Amino acid sequence: MKLKLIGIACLLSVAAGYAQQGNYEKEINALLSKMTLEEKIGQMNQLSYFETSDQLLTQIKKGEIGSLLNIIDPVEVNKVQKAALENSRLGIPLIIGRDVIHGLKTVFPIPLGQAASFDPQVVEAGARVAATESRELGINWTFAPMLDISRDGRWGRIAESLGEDPYLAGQLGAAMVKGFQGNDLSSPTSIAACVKHFIGYGAAEGGRDYNSTNIPPHLLHNVYLVPFKKAIDAGAATLMTSFNDNDGIPASGNDYLLKDVLRKEWKFDGFVVSDWASMAEMIPHGYAKDGKDVARISANAGLDMEMVSGTYPKYLKELVQSGQVSIADIDNSVRNILRVKFRLGLFKNPYVDTSKASTIYSQSHLEEARKAAVESAILLKNEGSLLPLKANLKVAVIGPLADAPHDQMGTWVFDGDKAHTVTPLKALQTEFKNISYVYEPALSYSRDKSTANFEKAKQAAASADVAIVFLGEESILSGEAHSLSNINLIGVQSDLLREVKSAGKPVVLVVMAGRPLTIERDLPYADAVLFNFHPGTMGGPAIFDLIYGKANPSGKLPATFVREVGQIPMYYNHNNTGRPAPDGNVMTLDQIPVEAGQTSLGNTSFYLDSGKNPLFPFGYGLSYSKFEYSGLALSSNSIPMGGMLTARVSIKNTSSVDGVEVAQLYIRDLVGSIARPVKELKGFQRVALKAGESKTIEFTLTTDDLAFFGRDMQRKAEAGDFKLWIGTSSAEGLETEFSIK
Numbered sequence: 001m002k003l004k005l006i007g008i009a010c011l012l013s014v015a016a017g018y019a020q021q022g023n024y025e026k027e028i029n030a031l032l033s034k035m036t037l038e039e040k041i042g043q044m045n046q047l048s049y050f051e052t053s054d055q056l057l058t059q060i061k062k063g064e065i066g067s068l069l070n071i072i073d074p075v076e077v078n079k080v081q082k083a084a085l086e087n088s089r090l091g092i093p094l095i096i097g098r099d100v101i102h103g104l105k106t107v108f109p110i111p112l113g114q115a116a117s118f119d120p121q122v123v124e125a126g127a128r129v130a131a132t133e134s135r136e137l138g139i140n141w142t143f144a145p146m147l148d149i150s151r152d153g154r155w156g157r158i159a160e161s162l163g164e165d166p167y168l169a170g171q172l173g174a175a176m177v178k179g180f181q182g183n184d185l186s187s188p189t190s191i192a193a194c195v196k197h198f199i200g201y202g203a204a205e206g207g208r209d210y211n212s213t214n215i216p217p218h219l220l221h222n223v224y225l226v227p228f229k230k231a232i233d234a235g236a237a238t239l240m241t242s243f244n245d246n247d248g249i250p251a252s253g254n255d256y257l258l259k260d261v262l263r264k265e266w267k268f269d270g271f272v273v274s275d276w277a278s279m280a281e282m283i284p285h286g287y288a289k290d291g292k293d294v295a296r297i298s299a300n301a302g303l304d305m306e307m308v309s310g311t312y313p314k315y316l317k318e319l320v321q322s323g324q325v326s327i328a329d330i331d332n333s334v335r336n337i338l339r340v341k342f343r344l345g346l347f348k349n350p351y352v353d354t355s356k357a358s359t360i361y362s363q364s365h366l367e368e369a370r371k372a373a374v375e376s377a378i379l380l381k382n383e384g385s386l387l388p389l390k391a392n393l394k395v396a397v398i399g400p401l402a403d404a405p406h407d408q409m410g411t412w413v414f415d416g417d418k419a420h421t422v423t424p425l426k427a428l429q430t431e432f433k434n435i436s437y438v439y440e441p442a443l444s445y446s447r448d449k450s451t452a453n454f455e456k457a458k459q460a461a462a463s464a465d466v467a468i469v470f471l472g473e474e475s476i477l478s479g480e481a482h483s484l485s486n487i488n489l490i491g492v493q494s495d496l497l498r499e500v501k502s503a504g505k506p507v508v509l510v511v512m513a514g515r516p517l518t519i520e521r522d523l524p525y526a527d528a529v530l531f532n533f534h535p536g537t538m539g540g541p542a543i544f545d546l547i548y549g550k551a552n553p554s555g556k557l558p559a560t561f562v563r564e565v566g567q568i569p570m571y572y573n574h575n576n577t578g579r580p581a582p583d584g585n586v587m588t589l590d591q592i593p594v595e596a597g598q599t600s601l602g603n604t605s606f607y608l609d610s611g612k613n614p615l616f617p618f619g620y621g622l623s624y625s626k627f628e629y630s631g632l633a634l635s636s637n638s639i640p641m642g643g644m645l646t647a648r649v650s651i652k653n654t655s656s657v658d659g660v661e662v663a664q665l666y667i668r669d670l671v672g673s674i675a676r677p678v679k680e681l682k683g684f685q686r687v688a689l690k691a692g693e694s695k696t697i698e699f700t701l702t703t704d705d706l707a708f709f710g711r712d713m714q715r716k717a718e719a720g721d722f723k724l725w726i727g728t729s730s731a732e733g734l735e736t737e738f739s740i741k
Contacts, residue, residue, distance in 0.1 A: 024342035028335050034090060037327070039063040040334045041316045043092065046273065046307045052076050060094070061087045064313065066337055067095040067141070067273075067305060072415065074352035077138025081350040092338070093346035095192070100142040101160055101412040102126065104133040105420070106365040106537055109376040110410040110514060111146065113533030115162040115558035116621070117375035118662045118684050120175035126372050127179025129365045132189045136360065138352040140344055141192045143240060145176040147227040148197055150559065151571045154207025156482035159411045159514035159533070161202060163558030164571045164618060166223050167681045170230030177234045185237060186345025188353075195231040197242030197275060199257055200224050204244055207568070209483050213246045218674055220246075221709040223573075229266060237270045237340050241303060243278050250285050252278045258302035271304040271336035280309035291315060299325045304333035361420055366538055373535040373542030379553035379622040380561075381529040386506050388549030388624060389466060394436040396460040397425060398500055399470035399493075400443040401512045407446075407472075410534025411479030411514050420537055424470060424510070427540035432548070438463060446474050447491045454499045461503035468508045468547065469500055469526070475534060478514025487518050487565055494522050501525040510543060516561045520615050549624065554660040554686065556621040556729065563615045567607065572618040572730040573677040577605045581612035619681070619729035625659030625689070628652045631696070632726055632734040638741055641717065645701045645738060649726045653689035661687045665699045666730060668723040673710035679730055682706075699726070703740055 032040075043066035049056055050070050059065050060083040071077055077096055084094050102108045108126040109116075117123070127144075134142065147169050150161040162169040173195065182190040199220065204211035215224055232239070239262065241251040251257065252274045262268045279298045282288040288297055295311040296319050306312045319325040341347065359365060379387070389395070401407065405421035422430070428437055442457035443450070461467035471493045476482065488494065489511075501507050509526035511517065512534055523529065530553070535542060545551040562570050581604040589608050606612035628651070635646035651661055665683035669676040683699040703717040710718060719740045727733020 024339060027342060028338045031090065031092070031338060032331060032334060035334070037317055037320060037330070039090065040330050041313055042066055043334045043337050044305050044316070044330075045310070045313045046097070046305050048308050052079050056080070057083045060084050063088050063090065063092070065094065066092075067097060069097045069308070071096060072098060072137045072139060074136070074138045074354050078351050078354070085350055093341055093350040095141050095341055095344065095346065096139050097141040097143065098134065098139040099412060099414060100130050100134050100139065100191070101144050101146070102410065103130050103369070103413070103536060104137070104139070104415050105360045105417060106133060106369050107409045107413055107416040107421075108369050108372045109535045109539070110159045110533050111144075111162055112159050112515070112558060113376035113535060114372060115168060115172055116378055116533060116555040117372065118168070118556050119375055119686055120171055122372045122375050123172045124175040124179035125368045127176045128182065128189075129368055131180045131182065131191045133360050133365070134191050135188055136352070136356070136358055139191060140346065141194065141238070142180060143194045143196060144180070145173045145193065145231065146196050147173045147231060148200070148202030148242075149224050149227070150202040151569045152202075152207040153487050153516040153559065153562070154483055154485060154565065154568060155202065155204055156209060156411070156478045156484070156514070157480055158202070158516075158559065159478040162227070164560060165558070165573065165681050166226035168558060168684070169227035173227045173231040174234035177231050177236045181235060181237065185343045186349075188349070192237035192340055192344060193231075194238040194240050194273065195228055195236045196240035198228060198239055198251060198262070198272075199242060200246045200251070201242035201244050207483050209481050210243045213244045215246055217713060218709055221713070221715070225261070232266050232268050237343065239268065239270065239272050241272060241274050241278060243275055243281065245285055245287065250278070250282045250287050252303055253282055253287060253297040253301050255301040263302065269336065270340055271333070272302065273305040274298065274303055274307045274309070276307050277309040279303065279306055279311060292319070295319060296324050299329055299333070302329070302333075304336050369536055370538035370542050370545075373532070373539045374545055374551045376533060376535060376555050377543065377546055377553055378531045378555035378557055378620075379529070380531050380616060380620075381523060381526065382622055382624075383527045385624075386466070386528045387508065387530070387547060389508075389547055391434060391548060393465040394438070394463070396464035396467040396505075397428065397437050397439045397470070398442055398457045398460060398467055399496065400441055400445050400448065401472045401510070402439065402441060402470035404445070404474070407474045408512060408534060408539050409536055410475050411482070413475070416537065422538055422540040424540040424543055427544050431541055432544050442496050443491070443493065446472060446477070446493060449491050451492055451495065454496060457496060458499050458503045461500045461505050461507075464505060466506045466508065467500050467503065468510060469497055470510045470512065471497065472512035473514055475514065485565070487515060489517060489519065489522060497522055497525045508547065512539070516557075516559050518562060518564050518615070520563045552624045552657060552659040553621065554623060554662060556619050556662045556664075557616055558618070560614045560618050561616040563610050567610055567614065570614050573680050575675045576678050579604045581606040586612055617729050617731040619662075619664050620731070621662070621729070623659045623661065624655070624657045625653050625661070625691070626655040627659070627661045627689070627728065628654050629727060629734050632736050634724070634736060634738055637737070638739050639703065640741055641703055641719065643703055647699045647701065647724060647726060648696055649734060650694055650696045651687055651689065652694040653691055656691045658690045661689060661728065663687055663697060663726060664729065664733070666725045666733065667701070667706065669706065669708075669718070670721045670723065672708070672718055672720070673712070676708070679725070681730070706740065
């Protein structure tokens with residue numbers, strides 16, 4: 001009975017995701033029956049314009065365009081929609097797209113930062129704010145969430161990701177979809193989500209953007225596809241293919257992914273769009289010989305809409321007439337596109353109400369952004385409980401990120417206004433006026449290599465009770481096409497930190513960056529470290545909320561921090577080896593005798609120079625509170641196939657400070673038909689605990705939660721023994737065991 005109820009609950013969850021979308025098949029088929037081949041191909045064509053022109057309006061009136069990118073002036077949007085609705089033969093509205101990745105005007109932390117919150121509600125709220133502001137301008141489609149599993153900090157687009165874990169990315173990706181699309185996709189405050197990039201883009205070789213991937217089928221289905229399935233089940237309206245080829249097949253021409261997995265297995269009925277010119281890039285990939293070949297391959301693979309490269313309008317008619325592309329496939333693509341337009345309510349209400357009061361930068365939006373920035377910050381070090389600071393201390397505010405309103409917003413922000421960014425310095429000048437401070441940036445920007453002002457920075461630190469040093473990355477140093485082979489603090493920032501520390505005062509290091517950085521060399525020169533993935537519009541006051549104890553850090557790392565770049569790839573949910581490194585210390589270079597005889601040095605898997613462990617593990621994050629776990633107990637140590645297990649644990653705040661702990665549940669399937677990861681996240685909860693308070697929390701696991709694609713490529717749980725941990729990170733927790741019979 002329990003299994004039946006769980007199955008019904010899953011079906012209802014999927015149904016709820018699609019309930020908001022509506023059933024318009026009768027209207028779609030009626031419209032499709034009236035369309036010429038040219039008009040059908042027009043719906044499959046997306047172009048980018050930043051303003052209208054006579055040529056553009058003429059194309060719209062002829063039915064040659066189905067979607068436009070980057071027109072964000074509501075007056076201009078109304079003009080192109082009028083041309084489509086009132087001046088074209090069939091009156092089909094346009095879908096207007098824009099990259100609204102972590103906020104339109106009110107900018108939230110970058111997605112990697114939001115992932116650090118481990119809070120689906122914060123992620124959903126951020127997307128809701130973005131949707132509301134976007135729809136005001138006529139934007140009804142965004143290209144987010146990005147659900148690429150990202151295990152390489154060198155890859156610039158890790159900033160747009162939700163981290164390295166498929167469970168976390170799936171939970172937060174579904175929340176982002178819900179935030180963008182709301183309860184009703186046709187609402188004037190909802191926009192269509194687009195999950196991207198399908199598939200494997202985050203595994204680009206060497207972290208080099210656009211590069212090839214080689215993800216085998218088991219890994220593809222057990223890791224990389226997992227968050228996409230979760231977002232599709234949540235009702236995501238659209239999906240985008242990726243730039244990369246996987247195992248030699250570019251994603252924009254992969255019929256297995258687009259037809260077999262997406263349509264047949266997952267029953268997706270929205271539409272698929274290519275990434276920017278990714279279809280035409282099959283030519284340099286060596287997978288298509290020319291534009292006509294591109295159009296044939298992508299249309300036959302099931303790619304519904306082409307972004308900007310123009311091979312569909314140029315060649316599809318000829319390909320259909322010659323029988324190389326079927327009219328049935330064209331009709332299916334157009335149905336998918338029209339379905340989303342109907343669900344968005346564009347046939348009934350395509351226009352922007354320009355008289356409506358704006359919510360952009362409203363107080364409620366700014367408060368949500370501030371909350372997100374607070375929850376996204378990760379406390380990595382706090383020696384001697386330096387933080388929170390007392391308000392009566394004089395502070396030296398130092399570093400290029402202390403007042404960098406543009407860079408604080410992070411990558412992939414087209415519409416945020418830096419004049420509205422509240423930097424740490426601006427927060428001191430406004431809300432935190434009672435704080436006595438001296439300001440010395442020392443560097444003009446993160447790449448500045450001049451040390452001319454280092455002495456001024458040291459003198460500022462010497463004149464204060466404590467130094468707060470703001471270092472990190474400019475926004476342009478992460479994101480698309482901004483991969484790095486060196487992910488240390490760039491330039492002479494580490495030198496600046498050492499110089500400040502030499503003044504003899506306590507040092508708080510505040511990092512703002514678009515990726516995990518290799519900061520091991522910097523840790524000795526900071527007594528406390530607060531890491532912020534670019535925190536957005538309200539990052540400044542959020543940081544000082546944390547530094548002065550108005551808020552208590554609760555963020556956890558959504559990606560592993562390596563000690564040095566040579567450890568990459570390093571991620572917590574790896575498979576074991578036949579010779580795993582022991583839990584204790586491993587041999588180091590210093591321990592090898594000179595002219596030692598050839599030896600395998602212990603026969604385990606580790607680096608002689610950097611060991612076996614990362615700098616900070618996935619899920620790590622400190623608090624001003626201290627939390628103690630106890631009493632881990634299972635409802636049963638053995639469950640039948642199809643059964644359910646409850647895990648309980650008590651958490652006590654043993655400190656005098658109220659706080660929030662992110663409790664994390666991990667499992668390990670000890671023996672499988674394929675080798676299983678050493679740990680897998682299967683649940684997390686944010687638990688608010690007042691000073692001295694205890695709570696008992698519960699996690700529920702079904703055998704379906706433990707299912708995976710085994711050797712036979714069928715998804716199912718397998719009987720056998722499991723370990724289970726609940727704790728504060730992937731590296732620390734109480735442990736027990738259970739089995740599936």
